[in-house]
Amino acid sequence: MYVLKIEDYDLDILKILQSGQVFRYEILSEDSFVLIYQDHYVVVSKIDGGYQFECEPEEFQSIWYPYLGLDLDYQAINQSIIHADARFEGVIKEQMGLRILRQDPFEMLMTFIISQSKAIPQIRKLVNELSVKYGRYLGKVESIPIYAFPTSQALNHVKEEEFRDMKFGYRAPYLEDAVRLVNCDLVQLSKAQLPMLKQIKGVGDKVASCVMLFGLGDLEAFPVDVWMRKTMIYLYDDLGVKSKDIDIQNYGKKMFGKYAGIAQQYIFEYGRQIIKNL
Numbered sequence: 202m203y204v205l206k207i208e209d210y211d212l213d214i215l216k217i218l219q220s221g222q223v224f225r226y227e228i229l230s231e232d233s234f235v236l237i238y239q240d241h242y243v244v245v246s247k248i249d250g251g252y253q254f255e256c257e258p259e260e261f262q263s264i265w266y267p268y269l270g271l272d273l274d275y276q277a278i279n280q281s282i283i284h285a286d287a288r289f290e291g292v293i294k295e296q297m298g299l300r301i302l303r304q305d306p307f308e309m310l311m312t313f314i315i316s317q318s319k320a321i322p323q324i325r326k327l328v329n330e331l332s333v334k335y336g337r338y339l340g341k342v343e344s345i346p347i348y349a350f351p352t353s354q355a356l357n358h359v360k361e362e363e364f365r366d367m368k369f370g371y372r373a374p375y376l377e378d379a380v381r382l383v384n385c386d387l388v389q390l391s392k393a394q395l396p397m398l399k400q401i402k403g404v405g406d407k408v409a410s411c412v413m414l415f416g417l418g419d420l421e422a423f424p425v426d427v428w429m430r431k432t433m434i435y436l437y438d439d440l441g442v443k444s445k446d447i448d449i450q451n452y453g454k455k456m457f458g459k460y461a462g463i464a465q466q467y468i469f470e471y472g473r474q475i476i477k478n479l
Contacts, residue, residue, distance in 0.1 A: 202255055203256055204251060211275060211298060214298075216296060222414075224316075227342065232247035235345070267303055269300060271300075275463075278463055279297075296467060301466070306416035310408075314403055314408060317372060332348040379401050393413075395410065406447055407424050421461050423449075423454050423457075424465060
């Protein structure tokens with residue numbers, strides 16, 4: 202067992218799991234969770250003064266420490282965001298402990314293609330079904346089977362029709378194309394940039410930015426969906442209703458710099474809480 206001593210304002214796993222950036226996890230109770238990354242999973246329990254990870258210290262340091270982004274000083278990052286726009290101070294205080302996870306880029310590519318026009322429970326259901334059918338079985342926690350997300354090689358034979366049979370709808374050809382491009386090395390995911398990702402059918406600025414932020418660790422990436430668009434236009438007079446998503450992305454990057462992606466999480470929450478009737 203590894204015990205991580207950390208303050209609530211530096212890490213809140215429940216907030217992270219409910220933030221919409223990750224779709225594969227289990228919430229066993231208010232204080233107990235299963236984290237899943239590639240071929241690894243771990244049961245984590247909240248205890249006085251931190252969290253207990255049911256793994257060896259070596260696994261925590263090599264897998265879960267980078268996965269949770271614990272090498273970053275979020276107190277300093279949050280202060281830089283508040284300095285850029287003081288209106289977010291209240292939301293940041295409420296969201297203390299929220300972090301950007303470092304997830305697998307192929308999984309992020311596939312799951313954010315799946316996520317288009319879907320609610321989080323629907324996304325989780327589809328992603329889990331894909332993992333059960335084509336992913337590697339990892340073990341069981343409290344009668345819950347845990348599967349790895351399938352690799353691009355494991356999905357190489359899956360055709361559009363099979364994705365449609367699994368209820369992926371219009372996203373089916375996009376998923377097939379993503380697998381094909383990754384396996385053909387036309388997109389080298391570990392080094393990918395926005396234009397390369399957008400070669401894939403169904404991948405626009407938003408999905409590509411999500412892959413950059415959540416899968417490739419580019420904290421400057423600034424995903425813009427319908428809600429972010431409304432919120433940014435509401436907040437900043439320089440942005441008008443005719444602003445393109447790329448204009449809003451660039452505006453966010455310019456304002457918040459190398460931590461624009463983290464600011465994006467707070468802006469989204471600000472919009473959800475403060476300007477619900479936009």
